Amino acid sequence: xxxxxxxxxxxxxxxxxxxxxxxxxxxxxxxxxxxxxxxxxxxxxxxxxxxxxxxxxxxxxxxxxxxxxxxxxxxxxxxxxxxxxxxxxxxxxxxxxxxxxxxxxxxxxxxxxx
Amino acid sequence: xxxxxxxxxxxxxxxxxxxxxxxxxxxxxxxxxxxxxxxxxxxxxxxxxxxxxxxxxxxxxxxxxxxxxxxxxxxxxxxxxxxxxxxxxxxxxxxxxxxxxxxxxxxxxxxxxxxxxx
Numbered sequence: 001x002x003x004x005x006x007x008x009x010x011x012x013x014x015x016x017x018x019x020x021x022x023x024x025x026x027x028x029x030x031x032x033x034x035x036x037x038x039x040x041x042x043x044x045x046x047x048x049x050x051x052x053x054x055x056x057x058x059x060x061x062x063x064x065x066x067x068x069x070x071x072x073x074x075x076x077x078x079x080x081x082x083x084x085x086x087x088x089x090x091x092x093x094x095x096x097x098x099x100x101x102x103x104x105x106x107x108x109x110x111x112x113x114x
Numbered sequence: 115x116x117x118x119x120x121x122x123x124x125x126x127x128x129x130x131x132x133x134x135x136x137x138x139x140x141x142x143x144x145x146x147x148x149x150x151x152x153x154x155x156x157x158x159x160x161x162x163x164x165x166x167x168x169x170x171x172x173x174x175x176x177x178x179x180x181x182x183x184x185x186x187x188x189x190x191x192x193x194x195x196x197x198x199x200x201x202x203x204x205x206x207x208x209x210x211x212x213x214x215x216x217x218x219x220x221x222x223x224x225x226x227x228x229x230x231x232x
Contacts (some may be wrong), residue, residue, distance in 0.1 A: 045206075050219075091156060091157065093157075104156045106155060
């Protein structure tokens, strides 16, 4: 079974619009970790955020915010006032402790149109 | 910069030939991983290592082997490359902030190795 589901394959928005990338995960562990990564057109994978299962506080970093809800097993990522530089593929990932295996979603390709 | 170097960065080879990809890290991290990235599949774990000579299989390990004789090097070998192994391969390390056994650190990735099997 897919442990991390990113149902949105591709999203296009016009610059300055807000956009939310969905991530739904599945685990039986009570302790786990969730991550978001960005892969710009240049191809490198950039770590954005890590969230522990016991910390449901939402987080904001500049134009980025993350909404973690254990009740719906979701860890959604919102970009406010999107910019062309936000165009990338975004991956959500889950790691179950112990074991340190990471499970990635299939990614959401975001295109921000100027 | 997590100090991860992958080599080669690009390789074209023929079906049936052996291929070895190398991942080198400079910061003595315990956990290392090999992933492959394919359209529509995201990143899939091939093998990972939790110490010297300690490795385990991931979800797509068939056709691949790994070795870790030194902390800093994690080698991925395709014994007999097939066209289905054409992919971009990423090495990663897990950086643990607290060092505890149950602490999962974030992954930091190398720049990727693009392999084409003709």
